[in-house]
Amino acid sequence: MKDTYLKKILGDECFNKVRSARLLLVGAGGLGCELLKDLVLSGYGEIHVVDLDTITLSNLNRQFLFRKTDIGKSKSLTVSKTVEGFNYLGTKLVAHHGNIMDTTKFPLEWWQQFDYVYMALDNAEARTYVNCMCLLLKKSYMDSGSAGYSTHLTPVTPYVTSCFDCKPPVPPKTYPVCTIRSTPSLPVHCITWAREFLFHQLFDEQESDLNDSEAIARETDNDDEIKNLAQEANELAELREKIERSDDFFAELVNKIYNVDIERLLRIEALWESRRPPTPLVLDQDAMQKVESSVGTSLSDTKVWSLAENLYALYVSCGNLQRRLKKEEDFISFDKDDDDAMLFVAAASNLRSHVFHIETKSLFDIKEIAGNIIPAIATTNAFISGFASAIGTQLFRDSNAGYILHGTNAPKYAVISAPPEPPSPECPSCSARREVLYVSKQDFDSLTLQWLVDQLTPLYNSDISIQVGKSKLIYDVDFDDYLSVSLSQVPGLDVILVQDDSDRLQNLILHLVVGNETRFPSVELKEKPSVVKSDSLGNSDGDDDDDDFAIIDGDTVKEDSSDIEIIEPAAKRQHKV
Numbered sequence: 001m002k003d004t005y006l007k008k009i010l011g012d013e014c015f016n017k018v019r020s021a022r023l024l025l026v027g028a029g030g031l032g033c034e035l036l037k038d039l040v041l042s043g044y045g046e047i048h049v050v051d052l053d054t055i056t057l058s059n060l061n062r063q064f065l066f067r068k069t070d071i072g073k074s075k076s077l078t079v080s081k082t083v084e085g086f087n088y089l090g091t092k093l094v095a096h097h098g099n100i101m102d103t104t105k106f107p108l109e110w111w112q113q114f115d116y117v118y119m120a121l122d123n124a125e126a127r128t129y130v131n132c133m134c135l136l137l138k139k140s141y142m143d144s145g146s147a148g149y150s151t152h153l154t155p156v157t158p159y160v161t162s163c164f165d166c167k168p169p170v171p172p173k174t175y176p177v178c179t180i181r182s183t184p185s186l187p188v189h190c191i192t193w194a195r196e197f198l199f200h201q202l203f204d205e206q207e208s209d210l211n212d213s214e215a216i217a218r219e220t221d222n223d224d225e226i227k228n229l230a231q232e233a234n235e236l237a238e239l240r241e242k243i244e245r246s247d248d249f250f251a252e253l254v255n256k257i258y259n260v261d262i263e264r265l266l267r268i269e270a271l272w273e274s275r276r277p278p279t280p281l282v283l284d285q286d287a288m289q290k291v292e293s294s295v296g297t298s299l300s301d302t303k304v305w306s307l308a309e310n311l312y313a314l315y316v317s318c319g320n321l322q323r324r325l326k327k328e329e330d331f332i333s334f335d336k337d338d339d340d341a342m343l344f345v346a347a348a349s350n351l352r353s354h355v356f357h358i359e360t361k362s363l364f365d366i367k368e369i370a371g372n373i374i375p376a377i378a379t380t381n382a383f384i385s386g387f388a389s390a391i392g393t394q395l396f397r398d399s400n401a402g403y404i405l406h407g408t409n410a411p412k413y414a415v416i417s418a419p420p421e422p423p424s425p426e427c428p429s430c431s432a433r434r435e436v437l438y439v440s441k442q443d444f445d446s447l448t449l450q451w452l453v454d455q456l457t458p459l460y461n462s463d464i465s466i467q468v469g470k471s472k473l474i475y476d477v478d479f480d481d482y483l484s485v486s487l488s489q490v491p492g493l494d495v496i497l498v499q500d501d502s503d504r505l506q507n508l509i510l511h512l513v514v515g516n517e518t519r520f521p522s523v524e525l526k527e528k529p530s531v532v533k534s535d536s537l538g539n540s541d542g543d544d545d546d547d548d549f550a551i552i553d554g555d556t557v558k559e560d561s562s563d564i565e566i567i568e569p570a571a572k573r574q575h576k577v
Helices: 003-010 013-018 030-041 075-086 122-139 175-182 187-203 213-219 223-241 249-266 285-295 307-326 339-355 363-370 378-396 441-445 450-459
Strands: 021-025 046-051 092-097 116-119 141-147 150-156 404-407 413-416 434-438 464-468 472-475 495-500 508-515 549-552 556-557
Touching: 003 013, 003 223, 013 150, 021 030, 030 046, 030 075, 030 141, 030 378, 046 075, 046 413, 075 092, 092 464, 116 122, 122 141, 122 187, 122 434, 141 378, 150 378, 175 187, 175 223, 187 223, 187 339, 187 363, 213 223, 223 249, 249 307, 249 339, 307 339, 339 363, 441 508, 450 464, 450 472, 450 495
Parallel strands: 021 046, 021 116, 046 092, 116 141, 434 508
Antiparallel strands: 141 150, 150 404, 404 413, 464 472, 464 495, 495 508, 549 556
């Protein structure tokens, strides 16, 4: 029997529950391919797969269920067909090509059918949405992700363990504008300049954030530098205006950004008192002839180009972008998958690196940095997906089972596990209680807002306020204009936020569904935890103590200093924006 080993591993009771379970897998990329393989081989009864993407050539190195002949096809539809080749236990597969946040295609009723949800997404907005839907419907889910050799796996039980939004995302690293524009010292500085400033100013619809005069003024008090940066941007704007009619755009651009601009920077002596000054690049007639004679030469993606090859790459990309603006495009936004844009950024950044005596990079390396790409590693996806599938089966034995896993490239450990953490009292998603309010079509037209207030007031035993949409108030003790208005006439009555004026109990978020019946949810609200944080000396409530503590629900919890970012005053020119 094909299920003999599964029964021995899971036990008959757990196996039967798995066989009758209906799962939702959101994402059919690197992690999704591996997960679907493992879930199908685990014998789940029915699996729905949702993904909005189509297959590209760059997917094939790690998304093993796709082939070259699949390029351009829907990921979810293709992956569902491919796994049929080893669907030995007859799992029913249902593919959906679409955006999981599409409420028309995936309404609340559709979500209610699933016993468990697996997230295999690389999009923070979609992950937050799935998290909120699972909180609303009290459905456990598995969040997983990978970045190179590092990875994580977190089983979430709504309102019992921490959710996806309990820990704020780490903001992307930024660099001071003046470092990018005037004094680069790293390849990433030159790449950021080429992508975020040069390409933006020349080809994109909107002006670059790196031309923000207020940000520049906050970083430097050198009037000559401020004046120079403004002049650089103004001259680029003039060059942009004549791109479509210029026959010498490439030569004019090279002369401006690598010769004229650099000569002006060198005259600001204060910038070079403790730095190696840049060396201007002059494009003479001989160099120009070599560039033009190289037309048709191929360039390696993984090889570091020579100075001549970078000039040639810039020449080719300038010509292609210029022709596109002349013909069919009003502007061109940077996209790492746009070959012309990527070639331009790679060549422009390498030439700037050459001028500032900085290491140059290959096109492959620059694409990683410019596209904010963290290389995906197939083996990392494979082992974390295996853990996800194995831990997920624990739900059908014990709903509270499971461990948070972190894959790491540390030399001593491959995987570190820990019990799931409790919800954060400051989490924007799970600190509030989410429930579904069902109202019949008839009652939606006849019941008034007063009815809703009467249902809510006993929950709080105090005055309440009700908001909809983006903080639009529709009721509080001093504002009752809508009380006698029918629910169907109250503007924006879709997602409803309820708060008590005493701020004692947690907020309530009601998702209104108009259907066949009226049913107010059974709600039990918890008291908001009191959090007392220590001062900068480690003292809490006036007590002297060397450690930092937070008091949550009466328990004393030591704060992890690794999660605390100390921002010290910095001199101008070192300010990060």
